[in-house]
Amino acid sequence: MTGIPGSAADLIYRFTCPVCGSSPLVDGSVREDMLNRGCYLCDSTVSEADFEAVRHD
Template sequence: MRSVTIDTSESMGSDRTRYEFECSHCSEQTVVDAPVQDQLLGRGCIFCGRDVSERDFVREQ
Protein backbone atom coordinates (compact mmCIF):
# COMPACT_ATOMS: atom_id res chain seq x y z
CA MET A 1 0.00 0.00 0.00
CA ARG A 2 1.28 3.46 -0.91
CA SER A 3 1.29 6.12 1.79
CA VAL A 4 1.19 9.80 0.82
CA THR A 5 1.49 12.74 3.20
CA ILE A 6 0.29 16.16 2.14
CA ASP A 7 1.89 18.95 4.15
CA THR A 8 -0.05 22.21 4.17
CA SER A 9 1.88 23.84 7.03
CA GLU A 10 4.15 25.95 4.84
CA SER A 11 1.39 27.08 2.49
CA MET A 12 -1.42 27.88 4.91
CA GLY A 13 -2.03 31.35 3.47
CA SER A 14 -5.29 33.21 3.22
CA ASP A 15 -6.44 31.44 0.03
CA ARG A 16 -9.39 29.31 1.12
CA THR A 17 -10.52 28.48 -2.43
CA ARG A 18 -11.82 24.91 -2.54
CA TYR A 19 -11.80 22.52 -5.49
CA GLU A 20 -13.62 19.32 -6.28
CA PHE A 21 -10.94 16.87 -7.36
CA GLU A 22 -11.70 13.81 -9.49
CA CYS A 23 -8.75 11.76 -10.67
CA SER A 24 -8.98 11.13 -14.41
CA HIS A 25 -7.24 7.77 -13.90
CA CYS A 26 -8.93 6.12 -10.90
CA SER A 27 -12.09 8.31 -10.62
CA GLU A 28 -11.64 8.84 -6.86
CA GLN A 29 -13.10 12.14 -5.67
CA THR A 30 -12.46 14.56 -2.82
CA VAL A 31 -12.63 18.27 -2.02
CA VAL A 32 -9.33 20.08 -1.45
CA ASP A 33 -8.15 23.62 -0.79
CA ALA A 34 -5.71 25.57 -2.97
CA PRO A 35 -2.50 24.55 -1.13
CA VAL A 36 -3.43 20.86 -1.37
CA GLN A 37 -4.31 21.32 -5.05
CA ASP A 38 -0.78 22.63 -5.63
CA GLN A 39 0.70 19.59 -3.91
CA LEU A 40 -1.47 17.16 -5.87
CA LEU A 41 -0.38 18.80 -9.12
CA GLY A 42 3.25 18.33 -8.08
CA ARG A 43 3.04 14.85 -6.51
CA GLY A 44 0.14 13.10 -8.21
CA CYS A 45 -3.11 11.51 -7.07
CA ILE A 46 -3.15 10.49 -3.41
CA PHE A 47 -5.23 7.44 -4.31
CA CYS A 48 -3.46 5.93 -7.34
CA GLY A 49 -0.21 7.92 -7.55
CA ARG A 50 -0.62 8.90 -11.19
CA ASP A 51 -0.07 12.42 -12.49
CA VAL A 52 -2.99 14.85 -12.32
CA SER A 53 -3.63 18.08 -14.19
CA GLU A 54 -5.65 21.22 -13.63
CA ARG A 55 -8.43 19.60 -15.69
CA ASP A 56 -8.99 17.22 -12.74
CA PHE A 57 -10.11 20.14 -10.53
CA VAL A 58 -13.33 22.15 -10.59
CA ARG A 59 -13.68 25.22 -8.40
CA GLU A 60 -16.32 24.60 -5.75
CA GLN A 61 -19.32 26.91 -5.96
Protein backbone atom coordinates in the same frame (compact mmCIF):
# COMPACT_ATOMS: atom_id res chain seq x y z
CA MET B 1 -16.11 37.85 8.19
CA THR B 2 -12.58 39.11 7.83
CA GLY B 3 -11.51 36.91 4.92
CA ILE B 4 -10.89 38.33 1.48
CA PRO B 5 -13.72 37.17 -0.80
CA GLY B 6 -12.44 35.20 -3.72
CA SER B 7 -9.00 34.68 -2.26
CA ALA B 8 -7.43 31.82 -4.17
CA ALA B 9 -5.92 30.41 -1.00
CA ASP B 10 -9.38 29.86 0.45
CA LEU B 11 -10.92 28.19 -2.56
CA ILE B 12 -12.09 24.61 -2.31
CA TYR B 13 -11.78 22.35 -5.32
CA ARG B 14 -13.44 19.14 -6.31
CA PHE B 15 -10.72 16.91 -7.64
CA THR B 16 -11.80 14.10 -9.92
CA CYS B 17 -9.02 11.63 -10.61
CA PRO B 18 -9.09 10.43 -14.24
CA VAL B 19 -7.45 7.16 -13.22
CA CYS B 20 -8.86 5.96 -9.89
CA GLY B 21 -12.09 7.95 -10.09
CA SER B 22 -12.00 9.33 -6.58
CA SER B 23 -13.49 12.81 -6.19
CA PRO B 24 -12.52 14.37 -2.87
CA LEU B 25 -12.85 18.05 -1.99
CA VAL B 26 -9.43 19.58 -1.47
CA ASP B 27 -8.10 23.02 -0.58
CA GLY B 28 -5.63 25.10 -2.57
CA SER B 29 -2.53 23.72 -0.88
CA VAL B 30 -3.58 20.12 -1.48
CA ARG B 31 -4.34 20.99 -5.10
CA GLU B 32 -0.83 22.40 -5.54
CA ASP B 33 0.64 19.32 -3.88
CA MET B 34 -1.29 16.95 -6.12
CA LEU B 35 -0.21 18.88 -9.23
CA ASN B 36 3.38 18.37 -8.13
CA ARG B 37 3.19 14.85 -6.71
CA GLY B 38 0.19 13.26 -8.37
CA CYS B 39 -3.06 11.81 -7.03
CA TYR B 40 -2.88 11.07 -3.30
CA LEU B 41 -4.65 7.76 -3.81
CA CYS B 42 -3.10 6.27 -6.94
CA ASP B 43 -0.05 8.48 -7.63
CA SER B 44 -1.17 9.20 -11.20
CA THR B 45 -0.15 12.50 -12.75
CA VAL B 46 -3.00 14.99 -12.61
CA SER B 47 -3.55 18.37 -14.30
CA GLU B 48 -5.33 21.60 -13.43
CA ALA B 49 -8.21 20.45 -15.62
CA ASP B 50 -8.93 17.71 -13.08
CA PHE B 51 -9.87 20.31 -10.47
CA GLU B 52 -13.08 22.34 -10.38
CA ALA B 53 -13.40 25.31 -8.05
CA VAL B 54 -16.33 24.98 -5.66
CA ARG B 55 -18.07 27.92 -3.99
CA HIS B 56 -18.27 27.75 -0.23
CA ASP B 57 -19.04 30.09 2.63
